[in-house]
Amino acid sequence: MSTAFYHAALVLHIIGITLMAGASFVDYITFNMFYKAYATDKNKGLVLGDYLYKLQRFLGIGMLLILVSGILMMIKLHEVWGAQLWFRIKMGLLLIIILNGLGLRRMLGTRLRKMLGDNATVNIPATKWQDIRKRFTIVQLIQLLLFILIFTLSVFKFN
Numbered sequence: 001m002s003t004a005f006y007h008a009a010l011v012l013h014i015i016g017i018t019l020m021a022g023a024s025f026v027d028y029i030t031f032n033m034f035y036k037a038y039a040t041d042k043n044k045g046l047v048l049g050d051y052l053y054k055l056q057r058f059l060g061i062g063m064l065l066i067l068v069s070g071i072l073m074m075i076k077l078h079e080v081w082g083a084q085l086w087f088r089i090k091m092g093l094l095l096i097i098i099l100n101g102l103g104l105r106r107m108l109g110t111r112l113r114k115m116l117g118d119n120a121t122v123n124i125p126a127t128k129w130q131d132i133r134k135r136f137t138i139v140q141l142i143q144l145l146l147f148i149l150i151f152t153l154s155v156f157k158f159n
């Protein structure tokens, strides 16, 4: 594999990271907007809730690009990176990012969608409402923290 091909894979890696980390940040902001809007204007809240549900797709597409490009780079340099500490820790964090950002986030998205239904007349009990807010916030903040950790490991490449 040529160096140009390796660099092209790295560009794809960065596109995937931009998409996934960007969508995670927007997800966090949107949930907070949705939470505030729903309390005062349920119809506006439902629109934001729907948008929140659709954002999940971009998390998945970003992850796919990251994985494909990462594997392409590893085909060329697996002997170099595979043995290094930063890379091994990164792979562990990657698993947590997949479980947290795709698994748990998707489950919460589905739960919220069921709670909201498709009309603005549903009244959600306060305890349920606070519980889902807490869960969303924890999952989203953990996701952003994991990205910062992976960025730091990948750029400094501690060994």
Ligand code: HEM
Pocket (backbone or CB within 6 Å): 010, 013, 017, 066, 067, 069, 070, 071, 073, 074, 081, 094, 097, 147, 150, 151, 154, 155
């Ligand atoms: C959420 C997942 C991931 C994130 C956020 C991420 C992020 C990054 C970042 C920020 C860099 C530094 C780019 C640079 O120095 O120019 C990088 C490099 C790299 N990543 Fe990832 N990565 C992820 C997943 C993966 C996976 C799954 C693999 C392999 C299977 C992988 C393989 C690599 C390799 C080999 C490099 C070194 C490229 C180089 O400096 O030549 N990454 N990654």
